[in-house]
Amino acid sequence: MAVETLWSNRIRSGLTMLGVIIGISSVIAITSIGQGVQKSTESSISALGTNILTVSAASARTGGISQGAGSASTLTWEDAQAIAKQVPAATAVTAFLQRPNIQVVRGNVNIATTVIGTDLNYPAVRNVQPQLGTFFRQQDLDIAKPVAILGSKVRDDLFATSENPIGADIRIRGNRYSVMGVMETKGSVGAQDADDIIYIPLTNMSAEIVGNNSLTGTSINGFVVQSSNADQLEAAQFQVTNVLRLRHNIRPPKEDDFRVTNQADLIKTFTDITGSLTLMVGAIAGISLVVGGIGIANIMLVSVMERTREIGLRKAVGATSGAILNQFLMESIVISSIGGGIGIGLGIALAFATATIFKFPFVVSLLSVVVGFVLSLIVGVLAGGIPARNAAKLDPILALRGD
Template identity: 65%
Template sequence: MAQLTRIHPTSVSLLEVLSMSVEALWSNRLRTGLTMLGVIIGIASVITVTSVGQGVQKATEQQIQALGTNVILVLTGVARTGGGISQGAGTASTVTWEDAQAIAKQAPAAQGVTAYLQRGVQVVYQGENNSTSLLGTDLNYPNVKNIHPKEGQFFSQDDLNAARPVAVLGSTVRNELFGENGTAIGAQIRVQSELYNVIGVMESKGSVGGQDQDDRIYVPLTNMSARIVGNNSLNGVAISGFWVQAKDAAGLDAAQFQVTNLLRIRHNIYPPQQDDFRITNQADIISAFSNIVGLFTVMVSAIAGISLVVGGIGIANIMLVSVVERTREIGVRKAVGATNSAVLSQFLTEAVMVSIAGGALGIGLGVGIAFGAATLFSFPFVISVWSIVAGFGLSFVIGLVAGVIPARNAAQLDPITALRSE
């Protein structure tokens, strides 16, 4: 009788495991690609969402900071009907230019104060007729609001004292009336029924909160009050509000406290009477917006995380199907000496490789989409290191977790039973 040779289990090196895994995945390219798709979409979504969210947040912070993070805005009160119904913000002429001047003199924390009066108007130049915002203000506006003339000059103290009809255009108004290459300085424009001489064009500040900061015309407050609005309060020149500049962001609370108390004294307001003015803090606006964007980013990232879970389930399903399809192959390998650990290692390696490859492609796709969005919508392109690291980490964990059960099933197959399968 021929003597039977006993086949001893043989160990397989890591390089051999990787080689066999790559060969198995490459021979089933379509299945491998479909398996990776869920991971690619999930990782790309996480990268894109976090990048776009951070970019939008940074762009908005830059825009608000360009207008000043160390300023507070004091607005007029709200007029109410006899039934107590609010008529909207700014409907009551409760704040005056004299209030702003008093704050500038008596509030130690106020480094600068500028008053303004704002209305929507029609502006005409030759054949162009556009709607814009007219802003009557004083000489402190450029420094307090951190915006200065790019061409020409801002109006002078003599212009303010004499209520001269001079105007400084925002860049949007200038482009609409004169074109980007047109000459605005020295031209005459008609605002409502009044003629104004253009003496300057302001630098561009872009949009904040959907409002174009360059779509406005600046004129002396005295001129606008007398010739455009024509309504003064009993206590002085009525204004829409005034900006108060503190030394830095840390001094905003002190400035707000001082302004509130001084205005209450000037307006004879005592508890429990309500204030006839409103104060808005720029730092609070930035903080609130950052919180909103952060919550939105977390919410959408959670949705993207669900995509990753779905991708992991897809990997597990495909690997389980692969075990069934390759039952005979597994039987042959175990019959010629492959150990349970070798089979386990190969199937686990295949799952991890599929997941890591999908994660790498997802990261590349996510970065590309984020860059395209930043370029298209003109906000900063921000990619955080943690999102890249998290992408690779999630890819590895998903492959590891999704491949455990299929790999274990493959390793536990009885070689005789596996060889009998068709």
Template identity: 60%
Template sequence: MSLEALWSNKLRSALTMLGVIIGIGSVISITSIGQGIQKSTEESIRSLGTDVLQVIAGQAESEGISQGSVTTLTWEDAQAIAQQAPSAMVVSAYLQRNAQVVYGENNTSTTVYGTDLAHPDARNTYPAQGRFFTEEELENSASVAVIAPTVQANLFSPDVDPIGKKIRIQGEIYDVIGIMEAKGSQGPQDRDDAAYIPLTTMSARMIGNNSLMGVSVNGIYVKGGDESQLEAVKFQLENILRLRHDIAQPEDDDFRIINQADILETLNTVLGLLTTLIVAIAGISLVVGGIGIANIMLVSVVERTREIGIRKALGATERTILSQFLTESIVISLAGGSIGITLGVVITFVSATAFKFPFIVSSSAVFAGFGLSTAVGLVAGVIPARNASRLDPIVALRSE
């Protein structure tokens, strides 16, 4: 009888379910999309190594006055770390600038890195085609370049092999000797939108030696054996650099050390909090859906007062009437919840396919969806069902 009553008012039943569909669909899709993005970001960071410390250059100061763009972090610092820090497995210095790269009539703005030979090991990024530059090319400031896939796609058509071609970086001609493997995006940053040239070449031709103590660099990557050794590596780095830069406590360091593992942990925490917040906001629509169900059920009780009176006159108990209307409420809510879960999964799949992150359906969100839809049906249907079950049959039969 409950199903027949709902089917006879299909449009009203569908509109009643809409609030639950939107609420459950939002919770499922947002939770699953959040987990997919979190997983994608985590994989991207881990692919570059979470056992890596990044030393960032600060500014030189003289009697508390900043000396402009002159930095005190140098390639010689990196070489000293490689020799003196026992826990440092790989050490790589780098320079970084945005520059225009041109091939024929095509050009693109990208990030150009001046690196040493250890960069592929330090960043866990190796050439997929061709090769990286050699020690001889580094020492001689050779005009060679290794480009990443996004730069390749922007400069060369698919049928052209970039290896051996000549490109211009800030007007200087470079021979392309390799194509780096794809690493994807890390948050908003495209790791594949980059070009790599020897550190000595970049220092001499693009920037100039602007350090007080040697070849200026923007930063140094230091790779430990694993994440558990990073604190030991950090301690050694701080001591070596403070000695080389004549920094005594309580003076401030002219460098910063960033832990990739800490970045990953912080990012996961922030994404988790954002997902929870948005899910909580989406859950408000469930409240609206519950109110809609309660409202429609109250209207239904009023419309069917004579039916209730006839049933009670023929012997229907209060419990039977209560069960009928409560069942209608729960069926509406569960049907809406099922459609909402399906909708949430579809939205998640489409989003994962379009934006290329892992397709993950949160099982906890699915179970929570069923539980919430059942709870909404129970809560929203209790008062209307109780009102129906307590109607006086004589009064009910007299109603118009």
């Protein structure tokens, strides 16, 4: 009877469902998109290694404004080498000296990219290997040889698809470099595109590109420490901090001139932030469910007024107040249930389309679908409760006299 009644007023029923459809689809789509983005970023960060510490130099300040971690010259290559020898929890250490927006030219192609000077341990520690050619060797590092390994995006920008870049020459800030290899594709991690990078020997980077050796050794932006597993990170962090404080003669209350970042903590922090944002936005989207519930309540109240004579007739032939209550309550639940079902399908479709367009994992949890459907039922019960109660309380004689 509830379905027949709603079908006889299809347009009104459809408009009534609209609020529930929008609310449920928004909650499911936003939850799915948030989980997909979170999973994609976690995978990208994990691909660079989860059992690592990143040690950055202090922040330089210009006019009282911090220029970001690694901008001051407080760490040296010798610091990184000391950590490799003196920290038992460290299985490998790789130093890096980088500069963004460096001009790179090949023929008539001119691009700006990030150039990183590093050592032989970088591929193993950062979990990135050449997919074409090789990484530079110890002898290249020893003599500061002008050789380069390209990120996959840099390779695509500088060379034609059918062209082999190995052995070709490029110019970095006017200096000629020979291409030795091309790194495998890693994708973006936050604002950093791991494929838009050129790798050169640290010795060459220091001498030719940066040219700012410190008084006590080769200045670097930082280094990455790899432990045997994630459980050793805290021990490695404690040992690294103590060794650097001794080397830099730092004693309390003097502040450290370096910063140690735990990759596992970074992943957890990011997961917590994205989870909170997804929950907040999902809650905001849930407001439309309240609007949808108000719409159902309004329509049901109007329906009670329009069907006063029908209610009176049903009561006159023996319908109880409970039967009338159930009739109108069932109509409200059917509206919200159908709207919830359509909303779930629409939300999943929107999430799938977004994941396909922006290329991140498509994730729909069963919990979000179940919660969405349960919410639609709750909205139906709450929105239909008062109108159904009003209908059940009508006096049959007065109802039969109603217009």
